[in-house]
Amino acid sequence: MSTVSEIFRVRPWLGKVLTLPAGYRAVLDFHNIESIETDAGEHVWIIDPSMLAHLSRSALKERRLADLERTVNALLESTTTEIESLRPLRQLARRWGGGPWMAYANALTALTRLKHDEGKAVEVRSLVEDLYTALSPDGGLAGEEAPFAITENFTTLYRNHWRVGAAEVLEGLLAPGSGQHAALLFQRAVLASDAGDHAGTVEALRRSVAIEPRSPTLWFLLGTALLEASTLEETPTVLLDPAGEIVEAFDRALTLLDVRDTLTVDHCVRALDHRYLRADWTLVDLLRKRTVALRDVGRLDEALASANRLVAAAPDEPRSWEILGTVLFELSRHDDVINAYSAAIGCSVQAPPEHSILARHFASPWYNRAAVYALLGQRAEAIADLRQALAVAPSWAEVVLFDERFKGLTADGELQRLVEEGRAAAQACQQQNLDDG
Known part of the structure; x- marks a missing residue:
């Protein structure tokens, strides 16, 4: 007693x-x-975050890693009342066994939460610095391999809009040339894409695929980013390789299809589920973009072979036939072009979408077949198709008089009337959208 x-x-x-x-x-x-x-x-x-950070630093100094993980997890919870948003982090810590990498990520997250409370942030910042030093190549925990959990930690941070913190979680700590390093560079590409930085997106993907050249997903995303950049009015020359980097990227992706989802970086892409840099692309997506890239660099025979493969893979998709039509047009095979656009129209059995951009895509086969008919001097057919296209998507009226294929019909009274009616309808639709918005 x-x-x-x-x-x-x-x-x-x-x-x-x-x-x-x-x-x-x-x-x-x-x-x-x-x-x-x-x-x-x-x-x-x-208890108070400053005290928890102090206890965490003591545990790190004495290499009591289990205590370090426990106190830093508690620190993370002490900085927020949004317990539900933290649940994924805690589940990750349990699933992967935690450790100093998870402690570092959680401490950094806690620090981002305390950015407006300098008094409490001081000790937490010191903890983050100590962990960074310990995990760096010359630190006391050098050689500790970052588990995949750290990538999922990035995903959780990113989805909760803690993007600055997310980008810093792995910075400088991963072994150069490792699969985790390739994943980090992909994450950098995501942040650049969100910022509208096309050069930054391409550069990060180039560096990532150089580390992990076995990833078809990285090659596909690099080709996609380059293809998008090539359509910009002012494309920095650093983005484009005159030797055909875009086509090469898609060709590499095509040869590596069988190893999809087998690499760390592929898991990272899928976990992040970004709206543009996605992992759920298909063979049809790849063939579609590869065909366009081959056409754009003038490799028309290869583009035709790719387009035929695309049609075979997706014969029920109007876009497949449209792309074939664009390649055939470049080859001046006009009768075959009309057949391709007719096949695209035959696939369009559903009702036109209400959204103006989607409606424009829906009406595209009619507009393009009308343009080819006009080029061939088949007035009645051209007017009929143009009327159909403008009824679905009046915005096509803005380009008719600038389209060289319609040059022979620009003085036609009925075509001019259709264009004026289309422009008026498009302006009315735009005004309605402004009123509704």
């Missing part, structure tokens, strides 16, 4: 533990109650 009395005399706060209701427990260290949590592990009370 005297021993118990002495314990309570020296640590009187232990009496508080005895008052906890059933289903709750206290997490203690030698000096403090660190937190109170339920049997399920949910915290209901936690």
